[in-house]
Amino acid sequence: MDEEQRAILLESATRFPTPEGVKLSYGTSGFRADASILSSTVFRVGILAALRSLKTQSVIGLMITASHNEVSDNGIKIADPSGGMLTQEWEPFADTLANAIDAQDLVRLIVEFAKKENIPFGGVHSAQVLLGRDTRPSGESLMEAARQGINSIVGAVAIDMGVLTTPQLHWMVRGRNKGMKASEPDYYEQLSNSFGCLMDLIPKEMAALAMDEKLTVDGANGVGGEKLEELKKLLNGLVIQVRNDGKEGGVLNEGVGADYVQKEKVVPCSFGPNDVGLRCASLDGDADRLVYFHVLSKSNNKIDLVDGDKILSLFALYIKEQLGILTKKEDEEVNNDYRVRLGVVQTAYANGASTDYLKHLGLEVIFTHTGVKYLHEKAAEYDIGIYFEANGHGTILFSEHFVCWLEAKKNELASISTDLEMQKAALRLLAVSNLINQAVGDALSGLLLVEAILRHMGWSIQKWSELYQDLPSRQLKVKVADRTAVITANAETVVVKPPGLQEAINAETAKYPQGRSFIRPSGTEDVIRVYAEASTQESADSLAKSVAQHVDHFLGFGSS
Numbered sequence: 001m002d003e004e005q006r007a008i009l010l011e012s013a014t015r016f017p018t019p020e021g022v023k024l025s026y027g028t029s030g031f032r033a034d035a036s037i038l039s040s041t042v043f044r045v046g047i048l049a050a051l052r053s054l055k056t057q058s059v060i061g062l063m064i065t066a067s068h069n070e071v072s073d074n075g076i077k078i079a080d081p082s083g084g085m086l087t088q089e090w091e092p093f094a095d096t097l098a099n100a101i102d103a104q105d106l107v108r109l110i111v112e113f114a115k116k117e118n119i120p121f122g123g124v125h126s127a128q129v130l131l132g133r134d135t136r137p138s139g140e141s142l143m144e145a146a147r148q149g150i151n152s153i154v155g156a157v158a159i160d161m162g163v164l165t166t167p168q169l170h171w172m173v174r175g176r177n178k179g180m181k182a183s184e185p186d187y188y189e190q191l192s193n194s195f196g197c198l199m200d201l202i203p204k205e206m207a208a209l210a211m212d213e214k215l216t217v218d219g220a221n222g223v224g225g226e227k228l229e230e231l232k233k234l235l236n237g238l239v240i241q242v243r244n245d246g247k248e249g250g251v252l253n254e255g256v257g258a259d260y261v262q263k264e265k266v267v268p269c270s271f272g273p274n275d276v277g278l279r280c281a282s283l284d285g286d287a288d289r290l291v292y293f294h295v296l297s298k299s300n301n302k303i304d305l306v307d308g309d310k311i312l313s314l315f316a317l318y319i320k321e322q323l324g325i326l327t328k329k330e331d332e333e334v335n336n337d338y339r340v341r342l343g344v345v346q347t348a349y350a351n352g353a354s355t356d357y358l359k360h361l362g363l364e365v366i367f368t369h370t371g372v373k374y375l376h377e378k379a380a381e382y383d384i385g386i387y388f389e390a391n392g393h394g395t396i397l398f399s400e401h402f403v404c405w406l407e408a409k410k411n412e413l414a415s416i417s418t419d420l421e422m423q424k425a426a427l428r429l430l431a432v433s434n435l436i437n438q439a440v441g442d443a444l445s446g447l448l449l450v451e452a453i454l455r456h457m458g459w460s461i462q463k464w465s466e467l468y469q470d471l472p473s474r475q476l477k478v479k480v481a482d483r484t485a486v487i488t489a490n491a492e493t494v495v496v497k498p499p500g501l502q503e504a505i506n507a508e509t510a511k512y513p514q515g516r517s518f519i520r521p522s523g524t525e526d527v528i529r530v531y532a533e534a535s536t537q538e539s540a541d542s543l544a545k546s547v548a549q550h551v552d553h554f555l556g557f558g559s560s
C-alpha cells in the first residue's frame, strides 16, 4: 500500500470511531445492531466491499437493511459477484475489520489482509460497489458512511441505487456481472414478462375457471410495498392490493410483516374479520421473505398460515410435474437421455409434515444449517435446486448447464416434435428460471410464481394449504450467559456441547407422540432458539417449555 492510500484511509477512518465496548459479528445475515452504533461498522464494510471488488474484479453489492428487525435497528451485508451472499471465507475478516480498535489498527489489518489475498492497491484496477438501502430512517446517513468507506480505497467507485429491496440489489449485482441489463425497470420488466409467459401457458381448462384474481398483500410498512405498487402496474390477470405500505403512518415491522405473521400466527395490523377467505400474503421489511395466509373466522384474529415450507412444496410439485412432462419416455422422436437432478433443501426448522410430504413425492430432501447462505450453496449443486426456510426465505436455482439444455430442448421440440405439451413444459420451466430470482430469495418474484402456479392448478389458497397439515410447533428464545457455549452437529439437530444437554432434550422429546425438538444459538440475536414439534399444540408448547428450562439450567446466567 502506498503512502497516499494509507493517508486517505487513516484520515477517513478517524472520522468513524468505534463505539466503546461494542463487539459485532458478521452473523447469519451480515452485521445488525441498533442503528446509532453502526456508522463505523458500515464505513468499514464499505472498505471491505471495495477490497472484494478489487479482488474479484467484479461488481459487488452493499445492502443497508435490518430486514424484519425493529425500525431502530439497521444492518449491512455484502453481495458477492454471483449476487449471492459474501463468501464465508471472508466473514472472519469482516469481523476483524469491524472490531479494529482504532484507525491505525484498521489500516494495519487491511494491509495484512490485502497482502495475504493478493489485492492490488493504487488504482491499477478499478472497483465498483452498488449500494442499496431499505426505508429505515437511519439508512441515508449509513449510506453516506458506506460511500466514504468505499471512496477511501483508491480506484473504487460507489454507485448509489437508492431505496431497494434486498433481492433487487442482489439481482442487479448478478446481472451487471453477467453483462445483462440490470436496472430497476429491467427488473420489473423481466418479472412481469416471465409472469405473463406463465399465465399464457396455463392449461385452457384451468384458465376457464372463475378464479379469484385478487391478492391482498401486507407490505410490512417497508420497501416491499412501494416496489410492489410499481410492479403491479405491469401485470395482467392479477389484481394486487397493498396494505401496510408505510405511507399511512404505520411503523416498519411493528405488528406487521412476514416474520410477525409466521411467528405469531395472527393477522397483521390492518387485516381483520372482514378479510375472511381472502388470499393474503405478507412480506418482511426488506422483501426477501414471503408467507401467505387467510383469515379463519370473523370472531378472532387467528390465521391459517401458509409458510415457506408450503411455498416450497407448491414449487416442488409444479417443477416435478413439468419435468415429468418434459422427460417422459413415450416420445420416440425426442432424445431423453438426460437425467435432471432436482434437489429440495430445508433446515431443521422445516415442519416435519412438509418433509414427509416432499419425500412422499419422491423428492431428494437435504438439510443444511440455518441461514440462506447455507441453503443456497447446497441448492446450487443441482440442475434445479429449490430451497426455502420455514420463515419464507427461498428461491429456485437453475444451473447454467440445465438452462442451456432446456433452451436446446425447446428448440429441438419446436422443430421435430408434435408434442405440444412437452414444448409447453420446456417454455414453463424457462419462464420460471427467468421469473424467480437466481441471486437470492425474493418475495416479489416468489409471489408472482405462487400466483401463476395456483392459477395453473386451479387452486384456492385453502386448497393449497390442504397439501398437508402442519404439525403443531412452538419456537422460544432463551437468554443465556454465553450462547457460543452451545455446539451442535447434524445440521444443528444435535447438541454436542455442553455435555448432557442433548440427553435431557431426548428424554423430554420421548414423552410426546411425534415429538421433535432441537436448540441452537441464533446468528442474528443474542439468544438460544428452542424449537419443538408434537402431535398437539399443547404438547408442542409444553415440550418447548421444558427444553427451554433445561437450556436455562445448563447455560443460564445462574450456571456460569
Ligand SMILES: CC(=O)N[C@H]1[C@@H](OP(=O)(O)O)O[C@H](CO)[C@@H](O)[C@@H]1O
Pocket: 028, 029, 067, 349, 370, 371, 372, 389, 391, 393, 521, 522, 523, 524, 525, 529
Ligand atoms: C429460526 C429462524 O427463522 N432463523 C432466521 C434468523 O437466523 P437466526 O440465526 O436463527 O437468528 O435470521 C436469518 C436471517 O434473516 C434467517 O436466515 C434464519 O432463518
Ligand SMILES: [Mg+2]
Pocket: 067, 068, 284, 285, 286, 287, 288, 289
Ligand atoms: Mg429479510
